[in-house]
Amino acid sequence: xxxxxxxxxxxxxxxxxxxxxxxxxxxxxxxxxxxxxxxxxxxxxxxxxxxxxxxxxxxxxxxxxxxxxxxxxxxxxxxxxxxxxxxxxxxxxxxxxxxxxxxxxxxxxxxxxxxxxxxxxxxxxxxxxxxxxxxxxxxxxxxxxxxxxxxxxxxxxxxxxxxxxxxxxxxxxxxxxxxxx
Amino acid sequence: xxxxxxxxxxxxxxxxxxxxxxxxxxxxxxxxxxxxxxxxxxxxxxxxxxxxxxxxxxxxxxxxxxxxxxxxxxxxxxxxxxxxxxxxxxxxxxxxxxxxxxxxxxxxxxxxxxxxxxxxxxxxxxxxxxxxxxxxxxxxxxxxxxxxxxxxxxxxxxxxxxxxxxxxxxxxxxxxxxxxx
DNA sequence: ACAAACATGTAACCAGTTACATGATTCA
DNA sequence: TGAATCATGTAACTGGTTACATGTTTGT
Numbered sequence: 001x002x003x004x005x006x007x008x009x010x011x012x013x014x015x016x017x018x019x020x021x022x023x024x025x026x027x028x029x030x031x032x033x034x035x036x037x038x039x040x041x042x043x044x045x046x047x048x049x050x051x052x053x054x055x056x057x058x059x060x061x062x063x064x065x066x067x068x069x070x071x072x073x074x075x076x077x078x079x080x081x082x083x084x085x086x087x088x089x090x091x092x093x094x095x096x097x098x099x100x101x102x103x104x105x106x107x108x109x110x111x112x113x114x115x116x117x118x119x120x121x122x123x124x125x126x127x128x129x130x131x132x133x134x135x136x137x138x139x140x141x142x143x144x145x146x147x148x149x150x151x152x153x154x155x156x157x158x159x160x161x162x163x164x165x166x167x168x169x170x171x172x173x174x175x176x177x178x179x180x181x
Numbered sequence: 182x183x184x185x186x187x188x189x190x191x192x193x194x195x196x197x198x199x200x201x202x203x204x205x206x207x208x209x210x211x212x213x214x215x216x217x218x219x220x221x222x223x224x225x226x227x228x229x230x231x232x233x234x235x236x237x238x239x240x241x242x243x244x245x246x247x248x249x250x251x252x253x254x255x256x257x258x259x260x261x262x263x264x265x266x267x268x269x270x271x272x273x274x275x276x277x278x279x280x281x282x283x284x285x286x287x288x289x290x291x292x293x294x295x296x297x298x299x300x301x302x303x304x305x306x307x308x309x310x311x312x313x314x315x316x317x318x319x320x321x322x323x324x325x326x327x328x329x330x331x332x333x334x335x336x337x338x339x340x341x342x343x344x345x346x347x348x349x350x351x352x353x354x355x356x357x358x359x360x361x362x
Numbered sequence: 363a364c365a366a367a368c369a370t371g372t373a374a375c376c377a378g379t380t381a382c383a384t385g386a387t388t389c390a
Numbered sequence: 391t392g393a394a395t396c397a398t399g400t401a402a403c404t405g406g407t408t409a410c411a412t413g414t415t416t417g418t
Contacts, residue, residue, distance in 0.1 A: 006275065006377085013284040023397050037280050038273035040379060045399055064386060067397055084288045088277030088296065092219035092406085094187065096269030098337055099218050103194040104330035107265045112330070115269065148359055149285035149293070152352050156279055163344035171333050178329055187405085204369050221407060226371055245414060248369055273378085 009083040019071035120168035127161040190264040200252035216338045301349035308342040
């Protein structure tokens with residue numbers, strides 16, 4: 001697990017679907033992986049430059065002046081497989097909402113209701129976004145080998161969002177019971 | 182949202198329950214908030230030193246030689262309330278398992294089954310740990326004002342873990358169908 | 363006597379965000 | 391003609407982990 005492995009993996013994987021500019025890599029990650037992955041320009045451009053010096057990606061001139069379309073080399077694809085087989089790292093959790101709720105009696109039930117209500121709203125929005133993504137993905141031809149995998153990750157998001165909503169409803173009720181016993 | 186706000190909040194909140202050594206703060210965070218928060222010594226000790234110079238915590242000598250028991254001052258409690266009322270920051274998501282699954286056709290369905298199977302195991306273990314935490318917390322006197330809040334965060338973990346298990350089962354079936362159609 | 367747990371702290375490193383600086387192209 | 395989007399890149403900063411270095415106390 002050397003340096004910037006995580007970003008390398010995400011970038012190489014994105015390029016494995018199609019050659020792209022750095023801008024497009026960021027866009028693709030945001031729209032397709034947004035609910036479980038994130039990369040900023042400040043990571044992507046240096047990573048791309050490094051991968052290039054390592055011979056893992058090559059560039060062609062893009063349609064616009066100054067744009068570079070990055071493409072995986074054979075070595076790049078081999079590296080991608082290598083990284084894919086490494087154990088998945090999970091970033092240590094940091095949920096500011098749950099932290100505040102745990103110490104909820106410092107701010108009181110009313111403030112906690114706001115906190116949980118907001119989390120519920122976010123989950124509802126997330127669910128709507130995933131429904132749209134699902135429709136789009138299901139419209140892809142069934143022969144597309146990636147299609148099944150994309151749907152699995154969408155389903156993961158849906159399960160998580162539904163669980164959040166169910167928990168929020170239960171918790172809002174408990175908080176109400178707390179204020180008016 | 183100035184510097185190290187997140188760690189300050191976690192540390193001040195921990196101290197609001199009871200005065201503690203830095204070591205105990207880390208331990209308390211790990212055992213009680215482990216499923217949604219994390220702090221390392223490398224964060225806690227400098228934070229404690231800083232909070233002390235800011236007059237937000239005071240220290241007494243602990244039972245062991247060299248140990249310092251940190252205690253919230255009035256200013257510290259005020260700062261805690263202030264931080265609690267700030268909007269909850271959510272760390273950008275980075276789920277290595279879902280990233281790999283999204284690009285699953287690079288490594289194939291078999292490798293993906295292993296990935297998802299491991300995630301399922303982790304969720305099962307998590308659920309068991311939460312069941313233990315729930316038993317302990319439910320044993321606390323019902324008058325303890327924190328008890329209800331602690332149970333809410335435990336419930337959040339349970340909902341999430343159950344959702345993970347349900348998703349993993351569904352996904353393992355889909356992956357099996359993919360290999361033997 | 364020894365291991366495990368308690369306890370404190372620093373230094374090096376890495377990962378990641380944000381803001382900045384710059385410019386081309388498309389479209390209303 | 392101006393706004394939005396496409397496009398690239400750097401620099402400063404911050405947040406955080408890990409490893410190291412050190413020592414005490416408790417329990418077996």
